[in-house]
Amino acid sequence: MLAHLVCAIIESMDRPDRMDDAWRQFIDGDRGDSGERTLGFAIVKIAAGLLAIITVVGFVVLWPTGATRESSQERLNVLGIPSQFQRAQVVSVDEGPCSTAGALRCLAVDFLLESGPDAGATFRQEFSPGGFTPEFDPGRQVVLSYRPPGGTVLGAIDVPCSFATDLVCRELNVLIGGDPGTVITYEVASDQPEAQLLAGDLVTVNLIEGEGGEVELLGVSIPTMATQYQFADFHRRPLLLAVLVAFAVAVVALGRWRGLAALAGLAVSLAVILVFVVPAILDGRSPVWVAVVGSAGIAYVALYMAHGFTKKTTVALLGMVGALILTAILSAIVVALADFSGLVSDDSGLLTFFPGIDVRGLLLAGVVLGAAGALDDVTVTQASAVWELKAANRELGSGELWRRGLRIGRDHIASTVNTLLLAYAGAALPLLVLFVLSSQSLGDIANSEVVAVEIVRTLVGSIGLVAAVPLTTWLAALIAGEEGKAGGRAVA
Secondary structure (H helix, E strand, O other): OHHHHHHHHHHHOOOHHHHHHHHHHHHHOOEOOOOOEOHHHHHHHHHHHHHHHHHHHHHHHHOOOOOOHHHHHHHHHHHOOOOEEEEEEEEEEEEEEOOOOOOOEEEEEEEEEOOOOOOOOEEEEEEOOOOOOOOOOOOOEEEEEEOOOOEEEEEEEEEEOOOOOOOEEEEEEEEEOOOOOEEEEEEEEOOOHHHHOOOOOEEEEEEEEOHHHOEEEEEEEOOOHHHHEEEEEEOOHHHHHHHHHHHHHHHHHHHHHHHHHHHHHHHHHHHHHHHHHHHHHHOOOOHHHHHHHHHHHHHHHHHHHHHOOOHHHHHHHHHHHHHHHHHHHHHHHHHHHHOOOOOOOHHHHHHOOOOOOOHHHHHHHHHHHHHHHHHHHHHHHHHHHHHHHHHHOOOOOHHHHHHHHHHHHHHHHHHHHHHHHHHHHHHOHHHHHHHHHOOOOHHHHHHOHHHHHHHHHHHHHHHHHHHHHHHHHHHHHHHHHHOOOOOOOOOO
16 A cells, blocks of 8 residues: 555656545545445455466566576587677778788778777778678777687697597697586697697687587687687667667656656566566576566566556556466467477577577567567556546446447557557568569468468467457446546546
């Protein structure tokens, strides 16, 4: 109840005339204007409380331990995927003969490192001119991927070469990873630079995944800037920060305290995804359950932070969670019947190298998370519409509120479904252009997994949205209709 009062007071700070309503709501609790306790809202509060308990238990059971994080980092090295990035600045750009093939022309770009262990040093990388090569201008900020040395030489001895016993090779014992790590033996010809390595030297390791998932050493090399650094992208953080600030200012300027609360809810949503959803999936938890529990947790925090501890918010919450569960069930059935492999992109293919990650389950989780944002909008709008109808005409009962609210919901759902379609089509637009260029029929395009997945996401997500409208409207009409008809404003 104290949280109810605080949230109501915060909401009323931008409207002083509502301060009395905050105190009255705190005192009355779940009473209607007549002073009698409303049975419907008592049941709704119990249901919301039970769902909260289930959500908390889900977070506890599915909470990531990070047990697979170290092995996943090792596999990133196996795949050659960088996990560290450093800032740099373009110093100069020159076009001339390539260093590896003088008959060809290359762009030689010098980068001045501004962060990392080699800050202050200059790194040169060559690019083929034209095509997909970015346009480099002196002074432009960029980001370079960085591969730190992945191994330490423990010792080296002279041994007969395995490929020619009459020759002498250098056998290196290399420690890969931290304590305790893995010791791998590597043989190098005595005329190679790596033969001069001594105990304690750091080396760059090239790994492969052998049979049975065991990591094998493909080769070692002396770390150089050419083997450790590569151009990754341009530095866009200042621009992104400026856009973020502009967005926050616009939201707060219009929404004031409620807009600020909405931004806090947005931050919580992002934190749940990065701290719980993604690590839990990486730990091998069921992506579907993780997505449902994570979305429910986001709904509780974001809805109550943005809209306060009110009847309207609780009704919207129950409608959202109910529709999420339905969406998860339907998506699981459809994905199973469609025989999706889950390998719809290069990123999905890379995930198959990480044991325990259910790639196909990620499709289901994507459907649930994608629908959660739209469900937030639909359920809150429907609940608000019903309470505004009640406030405009205190004589309206539950039945009439249901009918009028559903008419509003039909218009809302029509526009929302189209929004989902355009959002998914926009994300897959380059792919659709390629399909059109290939002159494939509409049926062939729809049948391909990469397009069929987007179709399923749109249709199943839309079914969840459609279901949320009558469910939320019915609950809102039931609760709002219980409130007294004798004057006063409906208590949302």
